[in-house]
Amino acid sequence: MAGPGSRVYISHLSGVAVFDPNGDQVGRVRDVVVSLRIGGRPPRVLGLVVEVIGRRRIFLPMTRVTSLESGQVLTTGVINMRRFEQRPSETLVLAELLDLTVTRVKTRDEVTVLDVAMVQTRVREWEIAKVFVQVGKVSRLRRSRGETLLLDWSAVTGFSLAEEGQGAANLLATFEQLRPADLANVMHHLSAKRRAEVAAALDDDRLADVLEELPEDDQVEIIGKLKEERAADILEAMDPDDAADLLNELPEEDAERLLRLMEPEDAAEMRRLLSYEEDTAGGLMTTEPIVLEPDATVAEALARVRVRDNKPALAAQVYVCRAPSETPTGKYLGTVHFQRLLREPPFVLVGSLVDDDLDPLPPDTPLPLITSYLATYNLVAAPVVDEGDHLLGAVTVDDVLDHLLPDDWREASLHLLDEHTDEHAARLTAEESEVSGGR
Structure with missing residues (x-):
């Protein structure tokens, strides 16, 4: 210690x-x-x-x-x-004190909290002793500017106030290494006010990734507090199927207003997804699978698979179609699985490797049949093709699970964990419970 x-x-x-x-x-x-x-x-x-x-x-x-x-x-x-x-009597340092605008007692000027330091006293208790601040308010884009000072706690005032426009630059800097799912978990536990501040400070791509991991209530709350132009940008940055799911949760007039603010191509894609029933292949699919023309090589296919932004389920196979290769594509020819690509020389054309034994899914395929299809053939994704043999998108196992689980599955999973760990907690001795303060 x-x-x-x-x-x-x-x-x-x-x-x-x-x-x-x-x-x-x-x-x-x-x-x-x-x-x-x-x-x-x-x-x-x-x-x-x-x-x-x-x-x-x-x-x-x-x-x-x-x-x-x-x-x-x-x-x-x-x-x-x-x-x-x-x-109510407790304060979370990272969530509630960082980025707070407070006042120096001596000069009465505004300073922004960058960090705080705790020390152990002679009676072995810990207390906050120092505050590391920057003069003025901090912009996330200009964090290095302005004079910085290390002050005694008693040299500043204003920590007990619920400041408006607190910002979130330093909180985000603290959690910048977190994966989107973990940052979503952090945001879920913040107050609504602080959650809105963090969302405002995140860049569009990062916020889009985090929104995809949040419960629907949090998604709707956050998107509703953004300026409409930015909300439309966030929806464009999200995976199309997740963005369509979020639009489905909004009041119809709000969703339509956001669609009108989106780029025409993105809006058209959203409207196409929204036209399908939610629990069908069309409603579940992503419109951005990996699509290649038949004269592409194995080397090109592997290069597409290796793109970091590809989700594992989508990177497990490529879909071979005649031009155009944007969904809805030209004629769908078949699928080439990742393992097959690994077994072939780099110069081989993917058109010679297609697996066309399995029929693709029509867009109106209901959820139970999609589940059976993936389970029967041990697949993590399946192509969705219309009556004209155009590839519309792909249904992935993670999206199927999302819709098989209850609407509140994220919260429910925490309750299940509670039941699992309560047995352990019940074994605490009376001395342990007393030290834990009865929490």
Whole structure:
């Protein structure tokens, strides 16, 4: 454990691994819980928010932390696995204090919080002692400009206020390495106000990726708080099938207004997807599978498969069609699976490798038949073709699962995890529960 007076910057704890005494990883730090105090007294650090298996968040009291050194957190091994619920008297440092605009007591000028540092007192408690600030308000595009200062906690005021337009530059910098699904989980646990600030600060592509991972209620809330022009841009950046699903959740007049703001080609694609019933191949498909003409080579096909933005299910096969190769394509000829591509010389033409034994799916194929098709033939994706043999898109197994599971499956999965871990939590001794503060 760092000794009394040792300073730990809280942004540096984000994502740090948490280990038990046996060296087994428990989870990763996602935030720090503090209790603000009156009279300019430094806040007391209550504990850490730790993300464990299944993206479940639990509370780890500082009394159970034995070390904060060497880029890791060590615990006593006694952890209450009940889900963390923030109390009204508690503040989350990363989620609620970073990017906050506060006031220097001495000069009365505005400063923006970049980071805060905690220290251990002589009685082995932790408290926030220092605030690292930048003079003026911080723009995410100009974070390096402006004078920066390290101030005592008592030298600034305004932390207890719910500031409007707080921004999110430094919160995002703290979580910039997170995958979209993990950042979506962070945003889901923020207040509605803070969630809107984070969404406003994300660039369009990043926000589009995160929206695809959020529950529908969060998606609708976020898209509804964006300016309409930007909301249309975000929808264009999303996968077409996910964007169509989101438009389906909006009031009809709002969806139509956004469609009119989109690029004509993108809007036409959205309208085509929206014309199909939701639980059919047409309603589930993505309109951006990997399509090649028959005279393309295996080398070209593998180059397309290797593109990082391709989802694994879509990269598992290429679809061979006559020109045009944008959906709806020319005549659909067949599919070439990734494993077949790996077995052939680079110069071989994909037109000679097509698998046309399986009939493609018509766009009106209902969900149960799609599921049976994928399961019967051990596929992760299937082509969707109209009566004129034009490839319209592809249905992937992840989208099928999305629609097979209940609408609230993301929240339901957390409740299932609760039931699984409550048995473990129930085994805590009375002493463990007392130390955990009854959380």
